[in-house]
Each structure stands twice: as structure tokens, then as C-alpha cells.
Amino acid sequence: MIDLQEYWTPTQTEFDAFADVSGDDNAIHVDPGFCASTAFGRTVSHGMLIYSKLWGMLKRHNGAIAQVSQSLMFPNPAFAGEELSLRIAEQAPGRLKMSVIRVADGAECLVGEAEITC
Template identity: 45%
Template sequence: MSRVVRDLSFTQADFDAFARLSGDDNPIHVDPDFSARTRFGKTVAHGTLLCSVLRGLIEELAPGARQLRQSTMYPAPSPAGMPLRFEAETISQTPEKMTISLKVTRLDDGETTCVGETEIAR
């Protein structure tokens, strides 16, 4: 099976830019003062921002493929400035379809922040 991995971290400026583009300006993503008073203690990534990076990895595994479905869960936050590992791995495939597991992990403590699966048409 094929696997692709990408390590990166997001800055507050990245969260702010994504909020402007997406229209999702929830204070948990863009207001450090507000976020400091939450259980997270700092701003955290938009789930769709994480999925955007994962979609890029899917494209590496299957260039030009059409995404049929995706499901993701976010068991832990991805704070600004935290190094993250993004992974996409083929778990099954036929000539018509491919199923890919998706995962984002914080590199400092190994905590999974996003986990899911997608199915694509080839």
C-alpha cells in the first residue's frame, strides 16, 4: 500500500488567512485572548484547514482522482505553532476505487488531532 507524509505547523497568521478565505472566524481560531481562556489555552486550527492539507496528500496518492466521500473526527486540538504530521495511506483499492486512511498527529506528544477515511474514484 502507498503512504505519503508531510510535516508542518501553522502560525496564527495562517489561521487568520484561512478564516478570511473561508468566512469561519470563530474566536477559537482567530482570537488569542479569547482562546487563552478556553480549555485549549490557545488558538486551534480549523478542521477544514487540516482536511485541506490531507486533500493535497490524497492528490499525491491518486493524481486527478475524484473524492466520493470523507469522514473525519477531531479528538484533540491542533494549536498554532505546534508541529504536526499529516499522513494519508491507501488501505484498499480496486481498479475503480481507493480507500485512504487520514491522520494528523502532534509531533511533540504524539496525540492524534484528526483521524478519518476517504474514498476516491480512480
């Protein structure tokens, strides 16, 4: 049975590196000056950077796991410098529930499910 939890505090350096690797250099992720004038007031993590952290946590647990499908939603932003709680729990064999919560206020930044195989 899989039940994993880690904490991570993302950084602007990680946002910038993910933008370089992914090609998603939208200003909302990489331009603090631009973001200061938005409703968020600061840069926001790429959703797939957050998911990548979850997937890395899972692969460290069992390197043989492969993803079959995923369903993800990002209801609230994750910001640089704010601690996140990353959680993966097996709901049924091969079915995972994933969540990322901002520790400071309990806001869900990622909710989703994945189907896996070994």
C-alpha cells in the same frame, strides 16, 4: 499503493487566512486574547484547514484523484506553532486512511477515511 507522509507546523497567519476564505471566524480560531481564557489557552486550527492540507498532499501525489466521500473526526486540537505529522495510507483500492498527529505528544488531531476515484 498510496503511502504519504509530510510534516507541517501551522501558523496563526494560516488560521486567519482560512477564516477569511471559509467565513469561519469563530474566536477559538482567530482571537488569541479570547483563547487565553479558554481550556485550550491558545487558538485552535479549523478542522477543515487540517483536512485541506491532507487533500493538497494527496493532489500533489496524483492530480487526477477525486473524492467520493469522507469521514473525519477531530479528537484533539491542533495549535499554531506545534508540528504535525500528516499521513495518508491506502487501505484497499480507493479507500484511504488519514491521520494527523501532534509530534510533541502523539495526540491524534484528525482521524478519518476517504473514498477516492481516479
